[in-house]
Amino acid sequence: MLKIRDLQVNYGGISAVKGINIDVPEKSIVTLIGANGAGKSTTLRSIAGLVKPKFGSIEFMGQNILGMDPTEIVAKGITLVPEGRRIFGNLTVLENLKIGAYLQKSGIEEGIEKVYELFPRLKERSWQYAGTLSGGEQQMLAVGRALMAKPKLIMMDEPSLGLAPLIVNGIFDIIKEINKQGVTILLIEQNANKALKVADKAYVLETGTITIEGTGQELLKDQRVKDAYLGSKHTKEINI
Amino acid sequence: MTLETFLQQLANGISLGSLYSLIAIGYTMVYGILRLINFAHGDIFMMAAYFMVFGMVNFSLPWYISIIIVLIATIALGVLLERVAYKPLRDAPRMSIMISAIGASFLLENLATYLFTGVPKGFPDITFLTNSVTIAGVSLSVATIITPVVTIVCLFLVLFITNKTKIGMAMRAVSKDFETARLMGIKINRVISTTFIIGSSLAAVGAVLWGSKYPSIIPLMGVMPGLKCFIAAVLGGIGNTTGAVLGGFILGMAEIMLVTFLPALTGYRDAIAFIILIVVLLVKPTGLLGEKVTDKV
Numbered sequence: 001m002l003k004i005r006d007l008q009v010n011y012g013g014i015s016a017v018k019g020i021n022i023d024v025p026e027k028s029i030v031t032l033i034g035a036n037g038a039g040k041s042t043t044l045r046s047i048a049g050l051v052k053p054k055f056g057s058i059e060f061m062g063q064n065i066l067g068m069d070p071t072e073i074v075a076k077g078i079t080l081v082p083e084g085r086r087i088f089g090n091l092t093v094l095e096n097l098k099i100g101a102y103l104q105k106s107g108i109e110e111g112i113e114k115v116y117e118l119f120p121r122l123k124e125r126s127w128q129y130a131g132t133l134s135g136g137e138q139q140m141l142a143v144g145r146a147l148m149a150k151p152k153l154i155m156m157d158e159p160s161l162g163l164a165p166l167i168v169n170g171i172f173d174i175i176k177e178i179n180k181q182g183v184t185i186l187l188i189e190q191n192a193n194k195a196l197k198v199a200d201k202a203y204v205l206e207t208g209t210i211t212i213e214g215t216g217q218e219l220l221k222d223q224r225v226k227d228a229y230l231g232s233k234h235t236k237e238i239n240i
Numbered sequence: 241m242t243l244e245t246f247l248q249q250l251a252n253g254i255s256l257g258s259l260y261s262l263i264a265i266g267y268t269m270v271y272g273i274l275r276l277i278n279f280a281h282g283d284i285f286m287m288a289a290y291f292m293v294f295g296m297v298n299f300s301l302p303w304y305i306s307i308i309i310v311l312i313a314t315i316a317l318g319v320l321l322e323r324v325a326y327k328p329l330r331d332a333p334r335m336s337i338m339i340s341a342i343g344a345s346f347l348l349e350n351l352a353t354y355l356f357t358g359v360p361k362g363f364p365d366i367t368f369l370t371n372s373v374t375i376a377g378v379s380l381s382v383a384t385i386i387t388p389v390v391t392i393v394c395l396f397l398v399l400f401i402t403n404k405t406k407i408g409m410a411m412r413a414v415s416k417d418f419e420t421a422r423l424m425g426i427k428i429n430r431v432i433s434t435t436f437i438i439g440s441s442l443a444a445v446g447a448v449l450w451g452s453k454y455p456s457i458i459p460l461m462g463v464m465p466g467l468k469c470f471i472a473a474v475l476g477g478i479g480n481t482t483g484a485v486l487g488g489f490i491l492g493m494a495e496i497m498l499v500t501f502l503p504a505l506t507g508y509r510d511a512i513a514f515i516i517l518i519v520v521l522l523v524k525p526t527g528l529l530g531e532k533v534t535d536k537v
Contacts, residue, residue: 048423074425086420088413099413102406103425149425 001026007056016042018208031187031195034205040188044155048080049073077152085142089131096130100148115144136167155186192229196220247378249500255384257492258391262446263469264484266439272415272479273435279341282466283348288314288447289457296364303366311444318440352459360458363451383452395485471517477527
């Protein structure tokens with residue numbers, strides 16, 4: 001469904017992504033894991049059209065979307081749930097959902113109903129300003145808002161960041177549920193353990209290059225992944 | 241002082257205040273979206289007044305047609321200003337775009353001086369506006385009476401657009417977060433143009449009413465009202481439309497009341513706005529109805 005070939009992105013004079021290949025098959029969950037600054041967010045932002053890559057190709061359902069405007073990319077069926085949620089705090093919960101459907105001509109009411117079904121909490125708070133929601137609720141809203149655009153592919157940038165463990169579990173349940181409904185998911189996570197468990201396919205990104213790839217299960221068992229990202233028992237001693 | 245004089249001045253204060261309000265809305269809306277003080281806004285107002293002179297004097301068009309032409313021309317100028325002076329600097333530091341705004345302001349003032357000369361032009365007489373009526377022994381021009389009405393109608397129109405329409409929702413979203421708004425499929429440039437369209441059309445309406453009250457048009461006529469309306473916007477809480485109108489009324493009223501009760505200080509009527517600005521910045525920098533900051537990380 002999404003095919004990235006030799007993607008290179010410069011970010012503020014530094015090459016953040018140095019020629020990566022990623023395949024996201026239809027209806028799958030694919031995850032990118034890696035440390036801070038590895039180039040994960042830059043990759044997603046390039047797909048969404050917020051960043052102009054230096055080189056490479058991004059093909060979505062057989063069509064090159066590289067260089068397109070974010071507006072066109074949303075219209076093609078790709079949405080991004082940005083890092084840090086970035087909900088519109090000065091708009092009500094309902095308005096946040098409506099703005100997610102900005103390019104939709106019809107089916108907005110049904111879309112809202114579906115989101116409320118997924119997140120009943122949002123329905124209770126639909127008239128509240130989104131800025132007054134808790135972190136977990138804001139994340140629900142950010143996901144709900146992205147769903148309003150009727151995406152075929154939804155990209156999530158660190159959805160569990162800064163949330164309580166119980167809420168993180170809820171978020172991962174939602175990710176699986178959305179996927180079950182037929183939406184393809186490309187997920188960035190620092191919580192590698194949880195991400196790999198739900199992922200059909202996973203990539204490890206290190207300083208702009210992909211070092212390991214495989215199914216989620218394979219990577220869970222990979223010693224290098226265990227050492228670097230899963231915090232196994234045999235962590236290296238740290239000498240200060 | 242007689243009651244009549246007081247009522248007369250009260251009406252003048254309300255009327256001047258509503259003129260300030262109309263222009264202040266333009267400042268506050270552009271600030272809300274671009275975080276930019278559009279210093280050229282006062283000069284857009286000045287150009288609108290000249291457009292009216294051209295329409296009615298040079299082309300001898302009736303006032304109602306002239307007003308439509310003034311509206312269209314002013315909107316075109318406002319949108320053009322945004323395209324040429326601000327859009328290329330979208331990703332530039334805020335200081336650059338502010339300098340560009342100051343430059344655009346000087347450009348318009350000097351262009352007007354070059355094209356229309358510094359000699360004051362008489363604002364055409366719209367008899368229906370300059371007619372005077374007598375209410376309770378006070379003689380007022382129609383313009384004085386309808387200015388506050390027009391301002392309130394415009395305020396409600398702007399509030400309706402920002403709060404109840406789709407483009408208004410997009411405007412509020414863009415004012416909060418450019419990048420995320422783009423991710424929603426919002427065309428940022430279209431939203432910004434809409435903001436300039438609304439601001440410029442209010443400046444055009446303000447210019448027609450202003451000219452009917454103070455019928456001497458010069459290229460620098462936008463400077464002082466522009467500064468005062470900017471102060472009105474700050475006083476009301478910049479970024480807040482209702483606040484801008486409130487600030488405009490307070491400022492206009494303060495100015496006229498100073499002249500009424502302390503005639504000896506008439507020479508300071510322009511200074512009072514700046515005194516208010518200093519006090520606001522010291523005491524309540526967010527203004528009367530300033531945006532509450534609810535940013536969470």
